[in-house]
Amino acid sequence: MIRRRTRAFVAVAAAASVTAAVLVAGPGYDAARVRMSSGAVWLASSGTGEVSLVDGTTGEVRGHTRVAAPGTALSVARLGSAAFVANRKTGQLSRVDSATEQVSPSGADLPASDGLVVKTTPDVVHGIDVRSGTVVSVDPHTLRSSGDRTRLAERLQPDSVVVDGGGRLWAIDADTGDLVWLADGKRRSRPAEAGNSRLTVTTGRPVLVDPERDVAELLHPGTGVVAGTVRPGLDAGDVVAVSGSADRSRVLIANSTRGELVVCAFDPRSCTAPVKVAAEGADLGTPVEVDDHAVVPDYSTGEATVVDLADGSVVSQRLLFAGPVRFELVVHDNLVFFNDPNSNAAGVLKLTGDVMTITKHAEAPTGDDGVGQQTDPRAQQAQQETKIGQPERTPAPGLTGQPALPDSSTPEPKASIVVTPGNRGAVGDEFELTMTFLPAVIADADWQFGDGTTGRGATVRHRWQQAGEHTVEAVATLGSGQRVTARTTIVVDPAGTPPQITGLSVQRPKPVVGELVRISAGTSGRPDMWAWTVTRAGRNRPEATAGTAEFSHRFTTAGQYTVSLTITRGTTTATSSQEVTVARGAVEGWGRNRSGVLDIPPAATSGVIAVAAGDAHALALKADGSVIAWGDNSWGQVEVPPEASSGVVAIDAGQAHSLALKADGTVIGWGGKGVKDLEVVPPAARSDVIAISAGFDFGLVLKKDGSVVSWGASPGNVEVPPAARSDVIAISAGFLHCLALKADGSVIGWEGDEGGHESATTTPPEARAGVVAVAANGWSSLALKSDGSVIGWGDNDWNQISIPQEAKSGVIAIDTSLTHSVALKSNGTVLAWGANDFAQTAVPPQYNSGVLSVSAGKQYNLVLV
Template identity: 55%
Template structure:
């Protein structure tokens, strides 16, 4: 009846240029960390900050701004100091570990994508991965000492520094080993096309899957001093790290989902240990206290392995989506961090996870930065820091959310940029760019392309003559004198760049059976052949294949699947894979079963993507865009109208009526109509992006950010106030009042309560991301994951429990009770009197929840229900 909205997290994360092979993720040399006990520096790219995290308390010690928001930062830690380089501009900063002061920044390398910083005891190295250039830097003043060419270009995950300040790398053109000692370039022919370097016990080691070998190298000559057989095969993708105190390697094999431990002193490699499904993208493992921790970038999980017993002791979800996170250690503590998000934390070896929030989302915005690879993979249209959400269940519907009447969908943006043929290409490629304004009219548009050139016009053509990531900005001056701005990023690869896959896209990342799942990829190098394969984990047959750039497939069986893509250009290929889950989408329920609201039909036992509960009836939205209804015939009129059997993307159940939002932006209503609630006005029959149904009235949110309402409350109609006729991003409707969430995080409420405050309190006057309207009370979900309650609090039963004061991602309220979902997927219930057990959440319904809803005295959930 009174619906929730959900704090939605971007799910698209793509590969970036990797740096140190001593940790999982860019930019940390674990062997060089000498911090105060249990603290470590972490990148926060979206805010342009570096934060100091304390592992004992799982809290932030300091946040230090070093660059503009959106800068791609790479960190090396030397003693208690942090050395931070902008990976695109080559500007290096040093943060003093004691005072947290920032040394004046210095440009240590020319502007180029893929710049890294490596710290040693007596020198700091700036590394240009693409050009093979090294800059030696004074570690105290960050002043450059000199530059030299070490290779044509470096293999990105094989640039390391040993225990004697030597920098080692693999020339990605020749496959030769190169290193720098005492300022002198040295080289040895290795001719390894798939080799990886790491440091173990202070010495360089080379692992080559093509030859199936692990080699310990002489620090003076680069010659092989010890060699082991690893059992690796050509073409297998690995991530590699070395122990600090012994000659031991950890090899994570993505192709097989295995971890292999090779010990040079023992002269052997262990039997592989399974840590993930085959085809997962595994990050660089780390070693701590005779344990290994292996990150799974495809799932956001980490697996803890006891190296003394060769057994998995814990597997924990650190992120609820595929995320290119990093792991690093300090003083027996394992830290994890998403450099492009606001989440970091501590993982204990027993599997306990303690999350650290690096910044409040509202302060940094929800927009991936230009340097964040997510911005290149998903050029989302933005308005007031809110990202337009794709529809669910109906392929290719980008306008609305199908989470019933959850109103996370924003109005149309002030302006955006359309790019053809896409946001990535090679040098010399002609791009066509168009500035899209919400309203047609005369406008003067000026462009800047990030390479020092400019143009004017609504649609312009441009080509870039050098590689890099360029920010394109457009400014429109309207006839009224008002201005509108938009920007996007374009990635330009060298003309002869080999094919590369930066992101595999699965829309949605967790579909249900019967849903059309769209597969695509972000690639570089102009591939001329594509080969897709989808397999089910543990299955013997291939689920689907394709040889096109994009394709769609409907799954009939739930489970864990892997999608793999191989692209070819001439004789060169690139391969990538990722895991995803196909859920059954089964509806379950508990609480009061008045009039059959919990008599769930067989058709709702699979293929459901959203549910909603009314006064004494239930709704479900199927993956094929059809609506199911069951319960009180007075509310559902026995059958769903034909118009709601196809193309529906959102549902809302009122007291004795229902709403359905179609993909074309029109609204359908059916059920009792004594207050006019089932008669849709003309202004709600087009351009609608969200719906909300109260017991006797309705609200819709239109694409221009305005709210339209109809129906009555017991006190009469509630005309929409002027404040809710523009800039609205979310709506909620209750029995006696309505709510609208504005783009600035403030709330507009209208209606009346008896003896209770209807206006939002100060703590809910800003930073709100979701709202819900109950019976004479209101709820707000803040960006920090806390819930705020105000209104009639009978017997203090609606006081927000401690568990709902942090970590909440969504809220929903029925007539007299409340549910909230935590970031770990668990549900919390409070309010009411629990006479029907609606607040007692069954254990089997407290995990794997895809969607949930409250009705009057009952609840519904949609479960993964995997085999």
């Protein structure tokens, strides 16, 4: 019945959520107007219930002020020399004075909520509960509230509550997408249909960024009417975080889906070329701006990237934390502070990439008898400016100065070297080299550049003065004493060597109609100019052009295209072309047509990028991120919910239920009505998910931390074994058992309560290394090896694991159902074996080429052509 799943890696961006403490210093009024004592800022520590006054010029902690019991989530904002701190547990608001470090508690009745945030203006402090959409306004001097709660909406977008230059509070209604704002104590609204939009403020005016419509709109502060529009090049479903410049009319857009930063100006109305700041599917936070530079946080890695906004170049990329952290970036007096409100870790990031770490408190304060407790700032250990790492001199963020001890439960990190802008250049060109680790750690490295010179640091820059191939070696000593080595090769051409195009890249190589395709190239010689054209066969005029190093294009018609690039450096040029075949992206199938599962709807005959065959129903994923379903609906499995109409990146069909994964890492489930524990996706499976698989009566998801979560009516399948709680890279939920593929290429399996099918979950020796994909169903299992061969184990009553000779090489995808299996070869040919009672393994001749993907249902198959 069910299968599934082949190794489909899906990069997603985790949804931005309300953090434990929010320091308001980015978009809106606060960043533009607030000034405190020079170089000092209040940083929150929810674990200790403190705020710490940190000097960004010396790294000294001037003092600590207790504002809540340890472990209390805090929201912090600033106004003048004071910090306003809201206790999310009690709703109490406090003001902390920078000069005296004294606390003035308020009697204001703010909503006690984990969605409580604080926004300040010179005349009012707003306490906003995004969960209930209510606002309480407080006098910043007397700390007295008006006594009224204003309801802006039922719920508000948590990262789209801003204050404009006139003190008006703006937000987005999370349910309707309407624009709402508070002016002179009165609620106002305007229909906007901005469900996936974000708000920010530039030069005191609100800006709405809407990926669904690909617009950034400058709004009139009084009426909300659109006063100016630019198109940043976003796609529906893109997950973005935005901020605005204080001194010029522009907006900074961090696109998690693509891992890019785009800067758009309203005067003139234009947007820059995207700047790559992270991997696709990263979890990017709100950019901050200082001195015509942007700093973009990446919560998924603990990194921050500094971008020069004058020329769009990446100045540095620095690891601030040793793993995923939802940290804060706070700009004050031209300093960029970073802070983890849930730990002791903080510091200052220089625009050059240098980092000064700060330990906010030497030890946790004791007692829980109210606020105002302070510690002696002299207990703060000495700090020094350093590159990231150097554990022998400066403790890494989050540590208290004690040497790190080896942790036997932590896998040994693997190291690599990232070279910017690439591994080839000319004599005299500058290269930036960064040593990176997986899992992430903080460490400096000793570098040998292969030309007799050396360097030290997590990131170094170097210019080679001799042409040739140079082997670069970086050696880092970790806190455990372990030495880790990484190597790479740099090709240096003689000075004046004409530029070369080393290769064109079209992702994906076989796109379908309507799919947004990323196009880039590898080059040498550091080109001055780029000129791209995309031309359809038989046409003279290009249908697209671009002048950037990489760009995106959406093909609207199937057929043959030529992608050409000409690069120029000085007076020399180089040209290269590549043929691209754009497929129709149509779903087709054969076998048993139970419940009309082979009656393909018109919407699935073009522009489909993925297909999933269930027991007697099917799903298709369109290039625009929407889901189509057809076939049996006895359990509501084809009643696609509105949430699956956009932003979906992966699908799977079970016996009587369906799953969809969205780009923000959330999971949607429908169908399975009446099946115990199946209908509702549990909280653990609703965020940070990168892969999904639907079993017979249970669901399986893979989270970005490498752990597997399961739920449904089969307790044995739901009880994930310890071995599948880390380092997993792919999953497959079958009829009565599950498979997980580990990062080392080995396969593990487990089964439900019924038992008796150990043969399907007992991994054979040949599946304990070198596996790249898995597929489970019935009482049998399949695995695809890195050499393109398929292996199988378990029940073989229908010959479903009797692998044919043709499937022992050249296979790129596999799937299996209860009684038969299918495979896709690299030349687009489909193979099938096992039961043939409904001709499901008699592959029609038209599928001997041109197939993009395969999926096996109960007694039928679907393909994407």
